[in-house]
Amino acid sequence: MNIHGFLTQKISQAMLLSGLSENCRPQISQSEKERFGHYQVNGMMALGKDLGISPKTLAKKVLEKLDLHDIAHKVEIISPGFLNIFLEPRWLAIQIDNVLSQDTLGITPIKKQTIVVDYSSPNVAKEMHVGHLRSTIIGDAMARILEFLGHHVIRANHIGDWGTHFGMLIAFLEKQKIKNYAKITLNDLEILYREAKHAYDQDVKFAECARRYVVKLQNGDEYCQTVWKQLVNITMTQNQMLYDRMNVTLTPKNIMGESLYQNMMPDIISDLKSKKLAVHSQDAVVVFLKEKHSRSGELTGVIIQKKDGAYLYTTTDIACIKYRCETLHADRVLYYIDSRQNQHLTQAWEIARQAGYIPDSVQLEHHMFGMMLDKNGKPFKTRTGDIIKLSCLLDEAIDRATRLVLDKNQNIPKKELKAIAEIIGIGSIKYADLSKNRTTNYIFDWNHMLSLKGNTSPYIQYAYTRVLSIFRKANIDLEKRLSGSTYLLNNPSIELALSLLRFDETIKKVAHDGMPHILCAYLYNLASKFSQFYETCQILEEKDKKIKQSYLKLAQLTAKTLKQGLSLLGIHTVERM
Missing domain, CATH: 3.30.1360.70 (Arginyl tRNA synthetase N-terminal domain)
Known part of the structure; x- marks a missing residue:
């Protein structure tokens, strides 16, 4: 509804x-x-x-x-x-009964689209850090929400798996005589990359050797291709473990790296030249954008091929959007990448549109996001100034959640404690980020995100467990369809019903705007309305059977909506806290 x-x-x-x-x-x-x-x-x-x-x-x-x-x-x-x-309360009550009779929580049909969601995009040969968090979880929440509505969603993990840095790594592995790649961890690979970069910057002969390996790789040399695939696999295997741990829906089949588009590059350059969009300028191939003037008043030129024949990131993104429109048949493409990439993306899209690679009907949207900051308003880092690894952030969240659960229940079994702490800890980090308007920076605060009060994941998870407790005490299966008509006889029940019936319009707005914080605000409001309802209406003590049944139905729909809403954010619920 x-x-x-x-x-x-x-x-x-x-x-x-x-x-x-x-x-x-x-x-x-x-x-x-x-x-x-x-x-x-x-x-x-x-x-x-x-x-x-x-x-x-x-x-x-x-x-x-x-x-x-x-x-x-x-x-x-x-x-x-x-x-x-x-x-009219009676009309609202009828809508509640209609929603409860459906498996979709009252979500109304939509016009189905094919939507590509570009998110996460970790660096190859480097461990994921907190800077990757926002793209990964915001993009994943949007993919889940759009899929829930019925759209055909294509997840795209656009990784930088091509270019000079692979020539450096292959050359350095040869120099160090490292052959057993199976024993190389991602941490090892990150150290090797730093050493290879230092050698590339300091040693002219090594830099020449690295460039030769780049050419070999681009020309399909069997040895270079084998090593390259193993290096990418080391990175993405480790990243997949993080995705699974964070309950992120990305899988290896969603990887669409820069290498995917390399065979398209020569034809795109030729096509842009034939359409008079690209010209030679100072030995490079350049596209001059219409109505994009520099400060000097000249048209802005975008290089798509350097004089040595190398392609640029813009060329890759032109090929990328061409592939998404022509091969994946996208109706809408959402990019969850750093705001600093906006000009670069806009230029690539404009060139692709001028070339006719993007139909006018296709929506291209760069959903930018702000930074995670510490309490001093500075980028969130360690005390030594290092960027915090994502795995370390998750470890600390689970440790803090473990202490939180033990404060409430010292006798909880260890296995259950571990499972609950992981759900609460990781859910708290994700919700703290998702609940903020993605366009703004936000202050990372452990104390707030793990609080049982306010707009936090634990507060909403606790509201869910409250309903479960009611149904356990009543000895009723939460999934059982309750009989009878709903009656809304007081203001708390009317307000709760109204909040429940706004789930559809909330989800549709999030899908349209690409703003998961709207769903977070809705879930917080719903949990708050239920808390008021719970404190006012004595559900299990109610003597009138019709009214009691109405209260139970409102509680049941609350639980289902909270669980579904958190699930769309990639956050699990718990049976008890």
Whole structure:
């Protein structure tokens, strides 16, 4: 059930019947204060101004044609022209029963799209660090949400598995006479990479040797290809263990590295030249962007092939988006990568559009995100200034969660303690990040993220366990379909029902905007509404069987919604805390 969509349709019909153009769209939002109803129509001011009509007069005309019989018990007009809609509790109760009768939690059908979500993108030959956290978990949450709605989602882990650094590594492994790659760990590989980079920068002969290996690799040399594949495998095997540990849905089949597009490069260069988009300039191949002027007033030139024949990152991204449109048939492509890459991405997309590689119907969206900061507002690092490895961050989260659980229950079995601590610890890190607007920086705070109060994962997980406890005491299976009709007899039950019925519109907004923090805010609000309901309505002590059954149904739907919502964020629930 999507109340927002339902009311939008009703208001639109009333506007048409009032003589307004079908192009006029109502602006409907959830009311922020109870005295303004449940939903508010606030588009009359702008429409009235355009039409030369008083907003209040226009609102009256629309209200006369508005049919909300048995849906709203009151619709009022307040100055300067707002329509406040107070929904009928009985109608809300019927919608609750409808949602409970479905397996989809009331999610309404969507127009299915093929959506590519580009996220995580770790460095090859380096361990993942906290800088990879946001891309990985925000992208994964969006992939889950879009898939849940019914879209065909293609996860793309765009790794840098091609280029000069592999020539350096292969040359250095040869120099060190290292042949047994099976014993090389990712930590070893990171050390070898640093040493290879130092040698490349300091030793001219080694640098020449490394460049020769790059050429061999690009030309398909069997030995170089074998070593290259093993080096990539060492990195991605370790990263996969982290993905699994964090409950991230990326798998080896989602890897789409830069190497995937290398065979496309020569044809793209030729095609851009034939279309007069690319020209030779100072021995390089350059595309001059339309209407992109530099400070000197000249057109901005983007190099796509250097004079030595090497391709650039822009060339790779042109090939990448061409592949996603022509081979994967994407309708929409979401990029969860650093905000500093925006200009680079925009330039690649513009060239690809000019070349006709991207249909006009395809949406390309760079969903940028801010940084994780410490309490001093500085980038989150160790005391020595090193970037914190992601595995170390997860270890500390689990240690802290273990102490939190033991503070509440000293007698919990070790196996159960370990499982609960992992779920709470890792869930807390993920939720703390996802609950912040992705476009902003945020302060990393251990004490807040593991708190049982406020907008945190433990608070929502605890609300879920509360419902489980109710059903255990009542000796009722949470998955059992409860009989009877729902009755909403007091304000806490009405507010809880309304919150439950906003799940669909929340998910749709997150999917449209690419903002998981909207779902977090919803889950926090739902958990808070349930807490108020739980404290006011004595569920198990209620004597009236019909009312008790209604309370149980609201609690049941709360549990299912909280569990589903956390699952869409990649966070598990626990049976008890």
